[in-house]
Amino acid sequence: MQKKFLITATDIFAISSQKQFEKIALKIFRYQHENNLVYREFCDLMKVEPQKVKTLQQIPFLPIQFFKSHAVVSNTNPVQNTFTSSGTTGMVTSKHLVTDTSIYEESYRKGFSQFYGNIEDYVVLALLPSYLERDGSSLIYMVEDLIQLSNHDDSGFYLHNHDELITKLTTLDQSGQNVILIGVTFALLDLIEKHQFQLQNTIIMETGGMKGRRKEMIREELHQQLCEGFGVTAIHSEYGMTELLSQAYSLGEGVFECPSWIQILVRDTEDALTYIPQGKTGGINVIDLANINSCSFIATQDLGKKYPNNSFEVLGRFDNSDIRGCNLMVL
16 A cells, blocks of 8 residues: 655745755655656666665656656546646657646646736737647646646637737737736747837747657757847747656756756766756756656656756757666566
């Protein structure tokens, strides 16, 4: 029988110090080691004894690919939602089995509020065609809820109706209304090819991803094009993924900041168990304490650098996505 766990979502979202974060993270590690079969097997194969883990750096980070091949869950509650990653036909996609969707809702609502204030101050426009055209997107779930919470008749999704979006965006911006346009990268580029804007009251937030529709660009080049096309001085970004229940945000320059329940560690690309100093490039490990019911310790395939105050930059992806440890367990 599963033991009652004493850490709650309330504890996680109330974190206000590094000491508090570490204490809760270590408790969640022990809980997940005990209750998450996949994570425990991984820890065993890495020869990690939970009672000897005293720091964040000693916690094993589960390679993100396990979400493609295993059910990564830490309790026996019914699955309320299954979020899936996008992928081309025939690709194996990640599945995040969520047993308490309210934790996800609280995470993105509090995270958004921390960086942008009251959602009701904005009209939320979403240009996310590749996500809308499939089921199971956690991004669509979040944006749909933010649209509802904005409580504004003009908020909504746009698919391929660019002319309607151009009119709406221009009219709202000129009226002095605060607007957030959340868009997948290729669709934002498509939009500015059709119309050049001069926006005064609009935040452009790109969620990344060319999804095979355009050639990849370095961030500086991409953001310069978007700034010129929308007539804005900075491009905001959202860092999230199917396997996480929280997001980090960049208010410009591609430097992301985390809410208090997420932290980033950067590992050596040659040795997954070694961490590298701030400002050096390595593999991004994410601690997302909102993942309490799955796994809070994820080794991603992203390359990046960490800076002071837990901010970080994403520089690209691993060429070889086989993170050490994946080949230790038979799929």
